[in-house]
Amino acid sequence: MAIRLYNTLTKRKEQFVPSAPGLVRMFVCGPTVYALSHVGHAKTYTQFDFVARYLKQRGYQVTYAQNLTDVDDKIIRRAGELGVDARDLATEFEQHYFDDMAALHNTNVDVFGRAHDHIDEIVAQVQQLIERGHAYRLDDGWYFDLATFPGYGKLSGRTEVTAEDSLARVDENEQKRNPGDFALWKARKPGEPYWATALGEGRPGWHIEDTAITEALFGPQYDLHGGAVDLIFPHHEAEIAQMESASGREPLARYWMHTGLLRVDGAKMSKSAGNFLTIRDILKVADFRTLRYAFLSQHYRSSMELNDTTIEQARAARRRVENFARLIDRDREESTAGAGLAARVREDLYERLDDDLDTPGALAVLFDYIREQNRREEPPGRAALELLSDLNDLFDAFNLDSRSGDAEIEAQLARRRELRQARRFEEADEIRKALQERGIVIEDTPGCTRWWVAEEVTPA
Known part of the structure; x- marks a missing residue:
């Protein structure tokens, strides 16, 4: 049976057919590295780790890429609060992210693309958009003109921001031509990191980082794009608008996959709600x-x-x-x-x-x-x-190899059988009770005695 995937772009399940037989180019939006990753990240990246594993097991040669947003408003703001250099902060939390993913055994990413390492590609892509008439300049940088891309909204089915959307990265400027226009390149501000480029001194907008990185890795089109469902709008819509406008080719990705959100104790996770859990928090109570x-x-x-x-x-x-x-x-x-x-x-x-x-x-x-x-x-x-x-x-969810303690338990069960045969039932029951206290359940059948672990004997 061929693999069938639900494609967010077409709103239906489709047979998975990559553009090159046997090869899969897969990109998933990575984190913004300014704080410890939370359990929502754990869910999304574990599920996409599974996607990569499955495609590999089904015989595909997979190149799995993630971006790392290491220059961004959130990073700059957090670095200012802590009084540290923004690049140093990003480097520190990038390593924390790697450590957290290793702890979860999410190990199938082949390439990590950092925004810092792709400034030239970002500038080149913005220049393409300018030359094609999709970008305009304001006093605070270069913006994408949504009026030039009629396909905006084809992934999400909408074009306007609502109260339910995350507004943290909506670029506000009263001079924008259209309310949804977003920043491609942000002009230099005092105290912020910047690059001197043909676009002027400044730094990338959020959305352009991803498409510049994927174009550098995969070209203007590739097979599979993934992320959490809350990235569909406006982030993934912006990616489509940028890359398809710059290249003149569509679709950006043949298949779009999105993971559902994670709720903690009945509510969407947030620091203000007091239910914000980092991956490190949850690993203290669950292996x-x-x-x-x-x-x-x-x-x-x-x-x-x-x-x-x-x-x-x-x-x-x-x-x-x-x-x-x-x-x-x-x-x-x-x-x-x-x-x-x-x-x-x-x-x-x-x-x-x-x-x-x-x-x-x-x-x-x-x-x-x-x-x-x-x-x-x-x-x-x-x-x-x-x-x-x-x-x-x-x-990667089962410990199939660890049989530590089995020989000692079997020896105790053998001793219990001897005691029962000698009708020394009280002593035999003491062995049962001692094993039960360790979480070992015993079942006597006509042919044998079976046992299993109801509670962990040792930490996994």
């Missing part, structure tokens, strides 16, 4: 595997609630898979029936994932398989392990 499972158990386009309940549900679901993996006899060849079942399950899993990356549907198939296997008398074998391993290459 990376639990967080990855929480994010990937939801469809990427869905909004998601993050609270103690969703974290505990993710942790419990993880354990079900890991406990099943503990039952696998890794030296045992699967029976013909067992191998055939694993093959059918694999086919069903990938059919779900091929359908717009339906991760919840794929996990439902996995848990149906685990329930069926747990009803069998014989333990699962290598085919089950291979199935879990391949799936975990994508999700």
Whole structure:
């Protein structure tokens, strides 16, 4: 089955066909590095890490690029508040971002493009827009003239800013030709970083950074553009207007993917609401595997609630898979029936994932398989392990290899069996109680004694 993705541009699912067979050029809007990344970033970048992993596992050669906004109003304002150099501040929080992504195992980005490193390309793209009649100059810099681009709004279906939009980067100037016109190049202001260029002394606007970087990396058109849903308007609309006006070619990206927003304790996350959580905050109460499972158990386009309940549900679901993996006899060849079942399950899993990356549907198939296997008398074998391993290459949410403490637990269970056979039931119950206190659940069946972890024995 071919991969089908929901394309925000066309508002429908489409078969994924990159422009060059077997090659995928993928760009996702990266962070503005002026503060610690929050859990909304964790959700978006974990889900796009999954996209890159899946495309690679399906045989594509993927180049995954992210930009890093390291010159921007927010950075300048924060640096002024702290009394530090804006470039030093950006460099510090860029490294914090890298550390946070590594902690979450989001490791599939191939290229990071910094605005500082692409000033020449930014200036060249603004010059293209000027030459083509899409830009005009005011006293505070160069602006994009939306009246020259009739296609503005084709991604979002609208053209005007509303009260629900983030207004932090709407460029205000009463002299603008159109209310939605946005800055391409901002004229130098006292105390702000600037570059001396053919456009005058100044620095880039926010939107132009992304298209200049992607043009440098991929050319004027590429396969897949991603980001959170709150970037569709006006940011992604501005990107389309800039690049398609500068190049005269469309579309900028063949497919547009957007992740749903994350809500914390029932509300949109914000510092003023007191529910702002950094990635470092959440990693203090949940390990990376639990967080990855929480994010990937939801469809990427869905909004998601993050609270103690969703974290505990993710942790419990993880354990079900890991406990099943503990039952696998890794030296045992699967029976013909067992191998055939694993093959059918694999086919069903990938059919779900091929359908717009339906991760919840794929996990439902996995848990149906685990329930069926747990009803069998014989333990699962290598085919089950291979199935879990391949799936975990994508999700990276399960600890399939750690069996530390298993030998000691098995020894205690063997001792418990001896005590029960000797009818020394009180002593046998003491072993059960001691294991229960460590989160080990014991189930006695006619053929054997099974055990699994209800709580973590050791931190993941």
